[in-house]
Amino acid sequence: MVIIVEGIDKSGKTIFAKEFCKRFSFQYYKVQRNIFFSGEYDHFNMHEKDLYTRGEYECVSNLLRGININIVLDRFYPSAWVYSNAFNRNTDFSYLYRIDKLNAESGKFYLVYVDTPIEVIKERFSEEEHISLAFLNILRKEYESYLRIMNNLLEIRIRGDLPMDSIFEQFPEKFIKHLQGF
Numbered sequence: 491m492v493i494i495v496e497g498i499d500k501s502g503k504t505i506f507a508k509e510f511c512k513r514f515s516f517q518y519y520k521v522q523r524n525i526f527f528s529g530e531y532d533h534f535n536m537h538e539k540d541l542y543t544r545g546e547y548e549c550v551s552n553l554l555r556g557i558n559i560n561i562v563l564d565r566f567y568p569s570a571w572v573y574s575n576a577f578n579r580n581t582d583f584s585y586l587y588r589i590d591k592l593n594a595e596s597g598k599f600y601l602v603y604v605d606t607p608i609e610v611i612k613e614r615f616s617e618e619e620h621i622s623l624a625f626l627n628i629l630r631k632e633y634e635s636y637l638r639i640m641n642n643l644l645e646i647r648i649r650g651d652l653p654m655d656s657i658f659e660q661f662p663e664k665f666i667k668h669l670q671g672f
Contacts, residue, residue: 491516491669492554492593493562494643496569497604498629500614502650506604507564509654514669520564551589555596568601571640572632576625587640594642600665601643603633606650 493516495507504520511518547567554561567586574581593599608626615621637645648660658666 491560492599493602494566494568494599495562495564495602495604496566496572496633497606497650498608498611498626498633500611501604501606503604504564506602506648506650506654506657507562510602511562513658515560517559517561518564519561521566521569547586548589551593555593555598568633568636568641571636572629575632575635576628583640590640590642594644599643601641601645603637603645603647604650605633605647610651 493507493510495503495510497503507520508518510516547570551567567589570581571583571586573579574583608623608630611626612621612623646661646665648657650657652660
């Protein structure tokens with residue numbers, strides 16, 4: 491089973507993902523990307539050898555569909571869609587959609603969207619990061635758009651500003667029972 495955890499920066503993805511792995515004995519992997527801040531968080535660059543340009547989203551997806559592993563991915567290709575839109579980068583969305591569709595058809599992939607109130611996220615950024623509420627709202631809009639247009643995976647929404655036990659109570663009972671079978 492592959493759980494992709496997505497959400498705006500500082501929404502609580504990593505804390506949730508690590509706790510999920512601890513509770514259900516899953517492996518944890520954080521997809522790294524290089525972010526360079528300038529001004530009002532208006533400049534986003536990925537290393538030229540990032541997962542998208544090298545086709546690794548597809549390679550990693552193919553690998554995960556073909557093996558039996560329980561893993562949580564702290565971010566994955568949905569972030570590429572969201573941040574590409576937010577920063578007006580040229581992205582082949584059909585490529586990302588194809589990966590999403592193949593992953594959904596495998597029945598092994600699930601998406602957990604950490605939906606935390608914008609005001610809470612804003613408070614989690616330091617003053618040096620200069621993030622604006624307007625930009626956070628753009629990211630939220632792009633995630634909502636992704637979930638509505640692109641996502642084919644079983645989606646579970648959680649609130650990242652709640653105590654951890656409350657977060658796990660948000661999961662459908664059927665999903666938790668399925669996890670306990672692993």
